[in-house]
Structures are given as C-alpha cells and as structure tokens.
Amino acid sequence: MAYKxxxxxxxxxxxNGARVLLAAELALQHGAHVIGVAFTGVSRFLYQNEMVDDHDPNFAVHLEVLRERARRALANFAPQLQALGVHSFEERVLDDEPGAGLALVARHADLAIVGQALPGHDGGGAPPAAFPAELLTESGCPVLVVPHTARLRGAIAVDTAGVASPGAPAPGRHALIAWSASKESSRAVREALPLLAGADRITVAIVDADLRPALFGERPGDDVVAWLARHGIAARVVLAQTPRTGLLKRPGDVGETLLMVAGEHGCDLLVLGAYGHSRLRETLLGGVTRTVLESMLVPVFMAH
Structure with missing residues (x-):
C-alpha cells in the first residue's frame, strides 16, 4: 500500500518550499507522481454562472495579474523536485479558489499536502483558515498539513546517475495517533497506514478514556494496537487526561493535551481524525481539530 x-x-x-521538500521525500519513498497546483483565486463558479465577462479588458488584465502570481508560486517547483531526484511530476495553474479548486483535483489523488494557515496573512494566494476543512469534506482525500516550523532543507542524496535516496526522513519516524474510537479516527489511521508502516515508533494516545468506557473497554487501545499489529505495525498506548476544572470537574481541551503528549514523547507526526461539516453548513472544524491546526508544531495527517 502506497501513495502513488x-x-x-x-x-x-x-x-512553500517545505511542502515541496516533503512531497519529494514521500514521492521517493512511495514511487509517486507529484502534482503541484497554484490558484488564481477566481472561483470557477463565476464562470459557470456567467458572472464574469471573458472579453472585458479590465477583467482580463486583473486575471493575468493573478495568473502571474500563481506562476511565481510554481517557479521553483520543477527545479526543486528535479534537484531532489523526483522526475515524475506536473504543475498546474488553475482559475479557482484554493479550497474548492484543490478539493476537486484531490479527488484523483492519494494524499494532499497543504500549509498551515498563517494568521492575518491573506496575500500570495494564501488559503483562508477554513481551507483544510473544505478540502477534507469536499475531496475525500487525506490531508497532510505542514506547520510554519517545518524545515526548509533536507538531506536527500542524489548520486551521479541521478538516483535519489532520502537522507533526512520525512515526518513519521515517531507517529502519534490520536485515537478516539470514532469513525473519523478509524478513517485517519486507515488512510495513514502507508506512513505508519515506515515509522520507527508509533504511540497511540487516548485522552479521557474514563469518560467513555463503553467505547474503549477494560483495556483502552488494545483493539487498535491489535489491528495495527496485523499490518506488521507495532504500537504502544499512552493514556492521557485533560485537566478537570470547576465543581463539576469538566474535562479540559483535548487538542492541547494531544499537542502536549506529542511534545513530551518527541513525536514528529500527528494522525488525527477530523470532524467537520459540509460546505453548506459553513465548513466548520471541530474544536479539537481547530486547536491542533492553530498550535501545531509537527505535521498533522487528517482524514474525514
């Protein structure tokens, strides 16, 4: 099983380059084809509903400016991949919004790599904060979100024959699975199996298992560990508890607890089942997912 x-x-x-580096490393590991996409930000629905006039000279000038910006985003894509030893790739400039446009293209992909939303940054074709949610709910494709803190350089070695091998491994040497026994977390683990199969260590984090004993049973995590073991993947379970506050001892923030566990155990990847609603319901992410995406320090793999 691999991402092709x-x-x-x-x-x-x-x-931007960190995403290309990660895509290159995964492409070398999985023998994958890489598609780099940049968007103008002009929704395709404007064309479909005939809300824009292609022959309007003012619109044509504005559209060309946006297309040039998208081409600049792609300027180093091909050279960087070639230098890293990846030779199966293509690049596209599309007239669409990033969320809707990437969701459409991602329906024909195994994995989509995007960057963490930058607070207050809306230039350069940057996607809005709801971008990962729209991509997840509209594409059916798993998403790997790269944080601001991602490394910009790798140690991929390319020999004189042009054969490349990953030097500094892609994130996933020590993966943390956020297991809630939900269909979302189950889907995330299933979609992440190609990454998990190559990991050196895997930790399954279960937060506040005592609040849902019917889901986890007497030994929380045993079932998911056995499931992974049948795939030849060894994992261990860590039970965590959010701070209990107030007279009713209400549980605290699960997202913050997961990030704390990831930091304490030196994990370099978080596998998370994402909760969300359809675009017609405002494309809202669940609270845990929002917290993680806002404060993440390691790449986050999500499926919905």
Missing amino acids: TILVHLDETPH
Missing part, C-alpha cells in the same frame, strides 16, 4: 499520486498546494507564503 501526491498533490501539493503552492502559493507565495513562507515555507
């Missing part, structure tokens, strides 16, 4: 088509969103925001 990897989609990467490109823009002019910082750490």
Whole structure:
C-alpha cells in the first residue's frame, strides 16, 4: 500500500518550499507522481454562472495579474523536485479558489499536502483558515498539513546517475495517533497506514478514556494496537487526561493535551481524525481539530 499520486498546494507564503521538500521525500519513498497546483483565486463558479465577462479588458488584465502570481508560486517547483531526484511530476495553474479548486483535483489523488494557515496573512494566494476543512469534506482525500516550523532543507542524496535516496526522513519516524474510537479516527489511521508502516515508533494516545468506557473497554487501545499489529505495525498506548476544572470537574481541551503528549514523547507526526461539516453548513472544524491546526508544531495527517 502506497501513495502513488501526491498533490501539493503552492502559493507565495513562507515555507512553500517545505511542502515541496516533503512531497519529494514521500514521492521517493512511495514511487509517486507529484502534482503541484497554484490558484488564481477566481472561483470557477463565476464562470459557470456567467458572472464574469471573458472579453472585458479590465477583467482580463486583473486575471493575468493573478495568473502571474500563481506562476511565481510554481517557479521553483520543477527545479526543486528535479534537484531532489523526483522526475515524475506536473504543475498546474488553475482559475479557482484554493479550497474548492484543490478539493476537486484531490479527488484523483492519494494524499494532499497543504500549509498551515498563517494568521492575518491573506496575500500570495494564501488559503483562508477554513481551507483544510473544505478540502477534507469536499475531496475525500487525506490531508497532510505542514506547520510554519517545518524545515526548509533536507538531506536527500542524489548520486551521479541521478538516483535519489532520502537522507533526512520525512515526518513519521515517531507517529502519534490520536485515537478516539470514532469513525473519523478509524478513517485517519486507515488512510495513514502507508506512513505508519515506515515509522520507527508509533504511540497511540487516548485522552479521557474514563469518560467513555463503553467505547474503549477494560483495556483502552488494545483493539487498535491489535489491528495495527496485523499490518506488521507495532504500537504502544499512552493514556492521557485533560485537566478537570470547576465543581463539576469538566474535562479540559483535548487538542492541547494531544499537542502536549506529542511534545513530551518527541513525536514528529500527528494522525488525527477530523470532524467537520459540509460546505453548506459553513465548513466548520471541530474544536479539537481547530486547536491542533492553530498550535501545531509537527505535521498533522487528517482524514474525514
């Protein structure tokens, strides 16, 4: 099982190159084809509903400016991949919004790589904060979100014959699975199996298991560990508890607890089942997912 088509969103925001580096490393590991996509930000629905006039000279000038910006985002894509030893790739400039456009392309991909939303940054084709939610709910494709803190350089070695091998491994040497026994977390683990199979260590984090004993049973985590073991993947379970506050001892923030566990155990990837609603219901992410995406320090793999 492997990711054979990897989609990467490109823009002019910082750490654009980190996404390409990660896509390259995964492409080398999985023998994958990489598609780099940049968007103008002009929704395709404007064309479909005939709300824009292609022959309007003012619109044509504005559209060309937006297309040039998208081309700049792609400027280093091909050279960077070639230098890293990846030779199966393509690049596209599309007239669409990032969320809706990438969701459409991602329906024909195994994995989509995007950047963490930058607070207050709306230039360079940067996606809005709801971008990961729209991509997840509208594409059916798992998403790997790269944080601002991602490294910009790798240690991929390319020999004189042009054969490349990953030097500094892609994130996932020590993966943390956020297991809630929900269908979302189950889907995330299933979609992440190609990454998990190559990990050196895997930790399954279960938060506040005591609040839902019917879901986890007497030995929380045993079932998911056995499931992974049948795939040849060894994992251990860590039970965590959020702070209990107030007279009623209400549980605290699960997202913050997961990030704390990831930091304490030195994890370099978080696998998370994402909760969300359809675009017609305002594309809202669940509270845990929002917290993680806002404060993440390691890449986050999500499926919905």
